[in-house]
Structure formats: structure tokens, C-alpha cells
Amino acid sequence: MAEVDLRTAVNAISDVIQNRPRPLRIYDQIYMKAGDMVMQSELIARWTNGKRVAFIGDGDAISVSIAYLHNRGILDYGPTKIVVFDFDERICNAVKRFADKERLEQLDAELYNCLDPFPQCGKFDFFYTNPPWGASNGGDSVKVFLGRGMEATGGSGEGVVVIADDDDLVWPKVVLKNVQEYALAQGFYVQKMMSQLHEYHLDDAPNLRSCNLAFRAVPDSPRVLASNAIAPEVLENFYGRDNPPRVRYVREKKRLEYGIADEDEYSLELLDGAS
Numbered sequence: 588m589a590e591v592d593l594r595t596a597v598n599a600i601s602d603v604i605q606n607r608p609r610p611l612r613i614y615d616q617i618y619m620k621a622g623d624m625v626m627q628s629e630l631i632a633r634w635t636n637g638k639r640v641a642f643i644g645d646g647d648a649i650s651v652s653i654a655y656l657h658n659r660g661i662l663d664y665g666p667t668k669i670v671v672f673d674f675d676e677r678i679c680n681a682v683k684r685f686a687d688k689e690r691l692e693q694l695d696a697e698l699y700n701c702l703d704p705f706p707q708c709g710k711f712d713f714f715y716t717n718p719p720w721g722a723s724n725g726g727d728s729v730k731v732f733l734g735r736g737m738e739a740t741g742g743s744g745e746g747v748v749v750i751a752d753d754d755d756l757v758w759p760k761v762v763l764k765n766v767q768e769y770a771l772a773q774g775f776y777v778q779k780m781m782s783q784l785h786e787y788h789l790d791d792a793p794n795l796r797s798c799n800l801a802f803r804a805v806p807d808s809p810r811v812l813a814s815n816a817i818a819p820e821v822l823e824n825f826y827g828r829d830n831p832p833r834v835r836y837v838r839e840k841k842r843l844e845y846g847i848a849d850e851d852e853y854s855l856e857l858l859d860g861a862s
């Protein structure tokens with residue numbers, strides 16, 4: 588990690604975490620832990636310095652973290668433009684509210700389901716995705732998110748996929764192989780792999796880690812020009828065994844201050860004589 592003031596960086600990430608909506612486990616929203624967010628944000632900000640970056644889903648809020656760390660001067664590098672494409676309106680609105688409050692002019696979000704054609708093909712230099720990890724589908728769900736990332740960069744440029752990486756389990760190895768094969772077929776090669784870097788708030792597998800798998804397009808290789816349609820068999824186990832996508836968007840019901848307890852969560856037992 589480049590030299591940063593760790594205390595200031597952790598406190599800034601703490602602001603970002605306060606702003607994240609509560610995760611929906613059923614759609615694989617499983618958030619990265621705070622220390623790993625600091626390290627990951629520094630790394631991704633460095634790799635994307637001066638670039639236009641598309642995030643295909645970003646419940647973790649690495650997008651917000653890199654914009655915030657840059658604007659606060661905690662990092663003196665970062666992207667010039669960041670757009671988060673997520674199907675959860677709570678996440679998109681949380682990104683927009685934070686960007687507005689902290690005047691992060693390079694940061695925006697757009698409601699988007701990755702099963703639909705990608706709306707801004709070729710408008711970005713770099714993609715980032717932490718997709719559903721594909722334990723029950725051999726990585727097909729990863730390929731959908733990765734494919735959209737490649738479309739975002741018009742089949743050129745670079746990107747990072749964050750996926751499971753474990754010494755003891757078989758399925759992450761199968762997924763890593765399948766995803767790399769898919770990327771090669773699209774004209775991207777693995778530029779680097781940083782193993783077992785991140786931990787998550789994942790109750791049923793607290794030790795499962797993810798890696799950074801970084802891809803770069805081979806110049807002048809066949810381009811992914813059109814937005815690809817998704818084959819029906821890819822959907823069956825998309826979010827886990829027998830858990831196909833059922834919703835186009837998760838809608839936000841009411842504006843929440845995420846760092847503050849909601850009134851539904853508690854009731855008050857008053858002191859004698861108090862009203």
C-alpha cells in the first residue's frame with residue numbers, strides 16, 4: 588500500500604460504511620470488511636488514476652470510497668469519472684446522496700439490471716465488479732457481470748473482478764478457471780491475480796476470501812460490440828442453487844439515514860412520569 592495516513596483513511600471509510608444500506612443476502616449483497624475496504628480502495632484508486640470507471644454492482648461502496656478518499660486529499664490519485672450501475676435503488680440513491688453531500692462531482696449512479704442490455708457501451712476505460720460468485724453455477728453469474736464490464740469499456744481497456752479464492756474449496760477453483768477462459772475468449776488476458784485479499788460479513792462462511800483478478804484487453808482483438816443477451820440456463824442458479832433472478836429492481840421505500848436506527852427497530856419504555 589502506498590503511504591497514506593491510516594487513521595484518516597479508516598475514519599473516511601467509516602463515513603462511507605455509515606451510508607451503506609443494509610445488505611440483502613438473497614441477492615448476494617455481502618459487504619466487505621472495513622480494513623479490506625481501505626486497502627482495496629487505495630489499490631483501485633491507484634490503478635484507475637485519471638480513468639473513467641464503471642462499477643457493475645457495488646454494494647461494498649468501493650466506488651464511493653475511492654472518490655471520497657481522493658476528494659479529501661487522503662489519496663492524491665483516483666478516477667476522473669465513476670458510475671455505479673446497480674439494480675438496487677437504495678444503493679444508487681445512497682451513492683448519489685453521498686456524492687451530493689460531499690461534493691464528489693466525479694461520482695454518479697444509475698439504476699441498471701445486468702440482465703438488460705448495457706446502456707453506455709464503450710464510455711469507460713476501466714470496469715470493476717464484485718458479482719455473485721457463482722458457487723452453484725460454475726461462474727456463469729460472474730461471466731454476466733464481467734461481460735457487462737467489458738461492454739462498458741467497449742471490449743478494450745482494463746478491469747477487475749473480485750471473486751472467491753479459497754485453498755480448501757473446489758468450486759472457487761472451477762469458477763476461476765471458467766471465468767479466465769471466458770475472458771480469454773473475449774480478447775482479455777489475466778494481467779494479475781492477487782490471492783485471498785478480502786474478508787466479508789458472511790455468517791455461513793466467515794473465512795471465505797476473495798481475490799482481485801485483473802484483466803486487460805489484447806489490442807486489436809475482436810471487440811465485444813453489441814450488448815450480449817443472457818442464455819436462460821445461466822439464470823437457474825444465478826444467486827445460488829434454485830435461486831434465479833425474480834426482480835428487475837429493488838426499489839427504495841423511504842429515504843433512510845443509514846447510520847441511524849430506524850423507528851421500526853425499537854420501541855421506547857418511558858421513565859415514570861415522562862411523556
Ligand SMILES: C[S@@+](CC[C@H](N)C(=O)[O-])C[C@H]1O[C@@H](n2cnc3c(N)ncnc32)[C@H](O)[C@@H]1O
Pocket residue numbers: 610614615616617618619643644645646647648672673674675678699700701702717718719832
Ligand atoms: C452481487 S453483490 C456481491 C457482493 C459484494 N460484496 C457486495 O455486496 O456488493 C454486488 C452488487 O451487485 C448488485 N446486483 C445484484 N444483482 C444485480 C443485477 N441483476 N443487476 C445489477 N446489479 C446487481 C447488488 O445489489 C450488489 O450491490
